[in-house]
Amino acid sequence: MFKRIFVEKEMRDHPRVLQFLSSFPNIPTQEIEEIDKIFNRVKKPYLQKRDNLQAFLGRKRGSLVKPAPDAYGLSGSPHYYFIHSYNCLYECQYCYLQGYFDSPDLVFFLNHEEIGEKIKEVCDSHPDQEEVWFHAGEFSDSLALSHLTGELPYYFSLFQTLPKARLELRTKSANIKELKALSPQKNITVSFSLSTAAQVKAFDLKTPPLKTRLKAMRELQNLGHPIGIHIDPVIYEDDFEKKFAELFQEMKTQLDLSAVHYVSLGVVRFTKDVYHQVQKNYPDSPLHGADWVKSFDQKVRYSRPLRNWMLGKIKALGLAAGFNEKQIYLCMEEMEN
């Protein structure tokens, strides 16, 4: 998986570093002073993640928990995200990380206890709120490599002590081995990003197929773990309504829809830089067959009526499948119109 693993000197004896390294006994490791002095210092081509992927293990410094953008998650409560990882093993063609970092290398910050302290602090700073949300996976996939990084037990015990805090673990993986060993907690939701089977195959390169994701979701649901769903990014395809009706049908067959915590919907969008990266990295992607416009916020999107129409259709299909109004929210888009 990795060609080389860099470890910050300061963290070389940290138990999580040692645990991580024990999974890669034959991979060369190199000690470095600080991740920031190497990672993102030069522009490393994105597609080198295929054959020259490196990992960095270290300590997150600076701001450990940040307020999430306004339209993030269910409205009404404060939302924050925390960063314990940069970049992802998968290769979704629309992934915004390809234009966000200047390197595809994976960075793992393993000082979770420090991050946890900050989470407690932020939570305490909202004495009047019933819920305070924390999202993992803003810059990575929360579960894909959780068996290597080993942080889940820590966050599960932390959130047990913070009843009004809510944690969202966001993923496209089906790697639930670690989660299965943990007792479900009401305030920890595992949310899965889904799209039609054909789109998963066409755009979400290297991710588990839709069926595998749904199976993992069912297993978690059966064990009592709260789950959420993101249908985001929605991409237009021929027979749009039929394909998404099939997706909801699959969900209905596999899951107890009434127990799904939320379903968020968002239409595909790119910053100009990310779109250029998509053109460079995936020149043959069917994404380039679409008619994009520069929208109100300078992002590259489908035209306004089309994206609204798509959201409306999917919402209606979701309601018809058995979700209720309260479960479905429109991500990022609702606020813009």
Next chain:
Amino acid sequence: MSTTELSQLLCFAHRGEASAFFKAYDFKASALHPDFWTCDQGLGLLLTGEGLGKAFSKLGLILGAYHQQPRLEIFNLGVAGALRENLEVGSVHKVRTVYGEEEFHSFELIGDLDLITAKKRVLSPEQGHFLSAFAPLVDRELWGLCSVAREAKRPIAAIKIISDRPGADEICTITKENSKEWSEKLLEAFQKESQSETPEEPSMIDILGILDHSAWHFTTTQKRQYENYLQKWQLRDFSQTELQNIAGEIDPKLKPKLRTQKLLTLMQERFSPLETRLRANLEQLFEPHQNSDLQVRFDQSLESQSLDVNLKIHGAKQFQELQTALQSLPLKNFWSVLQGEEDV
């Protein structure tokens, strides 16, 4: 000054690296610069000297003199130091990514190993260790050559032979004992590389075969648009038969210019049927409300909720009529179309 026709410009830092090339080709001194030679096989040879500054100035000079040559590829050939243990001294590598010490920009070439160009010649073990985090190879010029090549929009490739490994006092040195052998290896690699076919850029095939047909007339912009649409057609996996059917349905009696315009419109409609229907619906929506005194235009990208309304006022009575007409504009329907609420 007249310049010989060149197709490849070979850049070496030192004469020793180029010795086998001087033997293999009949290079003649050029009046352009004392460190520049050309030969009848279309090759140029430049000794840049060591370091970034020299790489910039000398390559810049030569590319400036040859700026009118349509095809000129740059090859950097020479030694590189290994920053990682597993690389064998004397092994030859094509460079894949070129980084520069303390430089953010990198260059992507075609090859198998990455290289960083160092600012200083002698590397302390600490500096070597630090640079090794970026790339397994180190040299003194390539990043500079790539910068100039990019500015001049010329392709560049690099073949490096490993001269020394970490722990050596100096990097990228070429000693008398091995310079002959290494230069020969570089020559061999270069000749092999020159013989290998570079794959042609896949050009978009005019699957309808109409670009030069007298029944059609393409302006330059339309030609580009048509090629762009053909590419989209393929990306969307639409069939050739479908395109032939679309083209076949266009009235053959139409003038070539109109036929071409029609074809492009129909292709566009196929890409975005929903938007096409939306636009048509919006046109229809405003059609009955328009006349020579009242013109309504909406944003063709359908992004803006605003409407442009042009009014001509001739007199008080007509102005009242216009006011009534304005009030009856179907604005609610217009906005609900933009909200995606209208099924089309």
